[in-house]
Amino acid sequence: MVKLKLHVNGRDYELDVDPRESLLTVLRDRLGLIGVKKSCGVGECGACTVLLNGVPTDSCLTLAVWAEGQCVRTVEGVARPEGELSPVQRAYVEAGAVQCGFCTPGLVMTTTAFLEQNKDRLASVTREEIKRAHAGHLCRCTGYEMITEAVELALGREVKGAAECLEISK
Ligand code: FES
Ligand code: FES
Structure with a gap:
């Protein structure tokens, strides 16, 4: 076992972990953050996506160390502390992009980072750019169109998720 310090959703953690453990396992099984989904386990589906220093990352392929x-x-760190959905989460609901919901937490993280990365040019973001940014996510329910619409809906809204994460990591 090795000692591991993590800063997760604004809180500091110190844990003893097996050096072979994935970040996915530590987040879900040790910290109880079950919004991080495990699906393929091999980097194909994007369900396990979290932001690592603001960058969308497959937690199943990332060693915790x-x-x-x-x-x-x-995704637990995206909603407001009082439980109000973030602008991105609201956009997913309003666009009908949440069906079984298994892919949604990972997609919400990627969209949050995408909007933060493009915050100075939101009005000129194209559909092609949205699709490229979300290409690492598989969804068996929506046919992807509603996901693209959700991102378009979110484009006009204030997005703080990734920015807060980057501030915390300084
Ligand atoms: S569970 Fe990580 S990419 Fe599918
Ligand atoms: S909403 Fe079911 S997999 Fe995407």
């Missing part, structure tokens, strides 16, 4: 001292944000 690689995240030592870094800032992790999961």
Whole structure:
């Protein structure tokens, strides 16, 4: 076992972990953050996506020890503290992009980071850019169109998720 320090959703954690453990396992099984989904386990589906220092990352492919001292944000850290949905989450609901919901937490993280990365040019973001940014996510329910619409809906809204994460990681 090795000691691991993580900064997750604004809180500091110190844990003893097996050096072979994935970040996914540590987040779900040790910290109880079950919004991080496990599906394929091999980097194909995007369900396990979290923000690592603001960058969408497959937590199933990331050893927990690689995240030592870094800032992790999961879907649990996106909603407002009082439980109000974030603008991105609201957009997914309003666009009908949440059906079984299994892919949704990972997609919400990617959309949050995408909007933050493009915050100075939201009005000129194209559908092609949206599709490319979300290409690493598989969804068996929506046919993807409603996901693209959700991102378009979110484009005009204030997005703080990734920005907060980057601030925390400084
Ligand atoms: S569970 Fe990580 S990419 Fe599918
Ligand atoms: S909403 Fe069911 S997999 Fe995407």
